[in-house]
Amino acid sequence: MRTARHLSPALLGAVLVLTSCGAPDGGEPEAEPTAQEASHTCGVSEPDPDRPTVGDGTFPVTVTGATGEVTIEEAPERIVSLSPSHTEMLFAIGAGDQVEAADEYSDYPEEAPTTSLSGFEPSVEAITEYDPDLVLLARSAEASAEQLDAVGIPSLVIDAAADLEDTYAQIRMLGDVTGHTEEADAEADRVESEFNAIVENVCERTEGGLTFYQELDETSYAATSDTFVGDVYESFGLVNIADAADEDGAAGGYPQLSQEYVVEQNPDLIFLSYGDESTVAEVAGRPAFDTVTAVRNDAVYLLDADIASRWGPRVVEFADTVGQAVIENAGR
Template identity: 45%
Template structure:
């Protein structure tokens, strides 16, 4: 769900990644498998959250959580989603904000479960005080984090079996795609652009791990070797030009109108291998910034874009 400015994007993901450590050890107390959501046994417990009944009025303040909920069959239970949740198209989008969440506005929807990825404005405490159940889904650091969140959402919504199916399909699809990655003597290099201010993500991040599955080498890794930037350093034009990446991946196409043409027009960038070889790849901003089931589509795009390079 993170976007507006690359600085906010980087800071939000870094903060969420740090917070993930507190949640990573939570495991769902999964009920016995059932044939349908209506047959699911409640109460259920995930971490410190217990739901006595199956939620029927879910509010999602996270675009990724919205995608996850609909993917596992909980769409009919979702009553409202935030203003950044644009997939699937029939999600009940509202003016609720995940960036500046308002507890009163959320409570007005009379939810029996709120799902969010950031505890901004102390929203978790406020909703808890109002006795509204809250499930926090921080930005994933690994695919296992994504699988865990899908599984836990399945438990909480009474869609455990469907969630297990989604996770297994993701794992199977990713295994097949990775098997297609050509064997290379030397890994192609890349630069992943979060925004025109040249913020990027290293291999230590979730997005970086996807590129690693595709067999690529991240030019940003050396720039954040000490980890002071939380995996999201800002590179200079000089550093990028000197590194001369084989590929440039743009995740700022929708938000910031960046393209292969604008990259080529930047000072010094026309000499990059990525530009000269037409290897500037325009990604879907939304897919590239979320850690739900469509991460499979992101990996497919990356692998397909780099398949012709067989060094």
């Protein structure tokens, strides 16, 4: 079985944390699912009219993080980034030289100073060894912000992006706090324009409406349209079979689906966010999966786990992979 793209590394730990929270066993709704009957429009969303304005590049600067307003008195010279997505953003906006240390999953770009620091359960003692003047934290580690404040280290807690607008906003915010305002604004514009160009090209050639299933790990967790990754798929007019399994939001956008449910939903496309070519073959060999349209049409795609789970600048590469899959299967 072929793949549209075969990129590289293992599933990002952040996704595993998100997908382990509160999903009901099986994830099937009691009502008959109607995902395949839904009508989705292929195309990019209108820009957010309330999109934050870009700063003027001077300090002190005040930004709004996940826990409220944070004031950065001067441009940081020693940043510790405990979020892979934000590490990628920092390097993309020209602030890489200011990154003194990054967490264990910040493995891109190659020059990122990856360490054994944990982004999920940060050790304040370990962080202080790098003498940082700014620490970037994921929302799951927000408790560390108070501890860092107690020892005089500024920190900024940033939520996981819920949609593409969040990605553009976070790139610009990191530009403001690092003194790279213009570079960050240009990078956010580049990511948005390239993403939109890919979507528009695909939408000119297809009508949308294909159903899909993205399997996040070997336990069959999936992401709904109410997540960042779901927003990417929705741009191409794809219909997410996971949506009906989390209509009440109890799974936080990450329901665990049964194999029977996937077979019943009969997706046109299957995307795998983990494993290798043997995983693609394993999916095709599951009981009754030979009846699934995606398997019958050789439309099971292996994704790069990092690119498909981070909301940084490489979302353009993710969009390209999804777009090619849509084009290959349109009209079948």
